[in-house]
Amino acid sequence: MEDLSRRPDYQEWRLHASQAPGLDALWMHGVGVAPRPHRMPPHWQISLGVERKRDRHGALASVHVLAIGPVESSYVYAPQAGTELIALRVEPERATDVLGLHPREHRNLISQLAPSSLVDPIRRLAEADAAPHLVGGALLNALRPRLHEIATARHAAHLAASWLRESEGQMRVDSLAVRLGVAERTLRRQFVDTLGVSPKMYAGMVRLNALLHAADGQDDPDWADLAVRFGFADQAHMVRSVAQMIGLTPSRLHRERRGVAEIFNTPPGSLG
Template identity: 30%
Template structure:
């Protein structure tokens, strides 16, 4: 599945968005870097609706660096004026270097003291070149490698847990994930809380919702009953209940909104 915009509910409304792969040397710390840029007319704003990935993001903007914690529901970001952000979707292994309790950051943010990272990224993003996004990602990667030079085996196991859940749609129960990683469900629960800040079941649910929403967006004529079956829901009603509870809307209303005029 093309996941370039997975997690973004209305990608056609993005002013500009780039995603850059993490260099091999920081692949254990970052899933990828993401860079939106915008220039909104005076007096107007652009609201970006998200089903964020179940992870922490480290984000640099012109006025500071912040750690954005894992979210428990759909969210939005209002853009106005002219600006940019350079974000790193952190893998679980990187999280303890910035917070010892990611669960305390659910749906929240924490300012990070990183003046050197801020200065270097601001300098790069101020350049009038088409390659500045890739350069900013490289600067960010080098800084992370200095900040988090080594991670332990437990942290790497947390990475494996998150990757298994994210990439394997057949894993629909916590026991399935535990069996694949040859650990107990209790170990899985502990890793998820310590390194992500959400439960394993929340990680599984987020993947299913993201993928279901992505299918609705990319296949306009899709029957919702078939979608529910595809993602392991008992029926369409259960799918709709999950959408309503965690995203604030039903699959059918989302389907209609995709073709509504801006």
């Protein structure tokens, strides 16, 4: 796993396809400390996660297994003190087969999952107050068999989504269609049917999140260089695009994600 952790109270590890085809990353928020607000950028993935809440004495008060997202528009998640989230992001083209949830039908939602053969072992381990990395391993072990069962089911929309991620959202729809040998209209229809969003909108979300991850790794990002790297016409175009999707300029957003901005004065809230 590749460690992508760059932000206070948040950890993320990219999963390689050989480890878990169809999974994007393992992430944790609020581990070991009272969590601070966290601005969610738009993304089109559902996470299978465990939410644990502790009382003011540190005792485990509640455990829930949740389906989280996707996030269609940016918002600030401000969890209650003592809240911990441990989750795996599932690639959107696999969400229906793996979780029984279509991304379009679960957008902007956080729902508690009913007891099942998938959910129960994860919940029991979390209720035993297992360490976060063990809970994360349980999530991975629960999903891996299902993912391997469907790994060979790859039609045009699956391949297009994969290539968009590989290109960090910079492949054009017409180029995808030519590479796949299908009409653009057919590709768009299959993509929307499978992922619940158009290829263009999905590409924009992928490019935005790739840009944010790249900036997270720099104390003082070279925004002009990042604009070129991620295929914007110029820095001004990048600033307008990010502001349109999130409501902040890239530099203000970077300060938030580094833990040195006004967002951290936001009072605690709740899921939802």
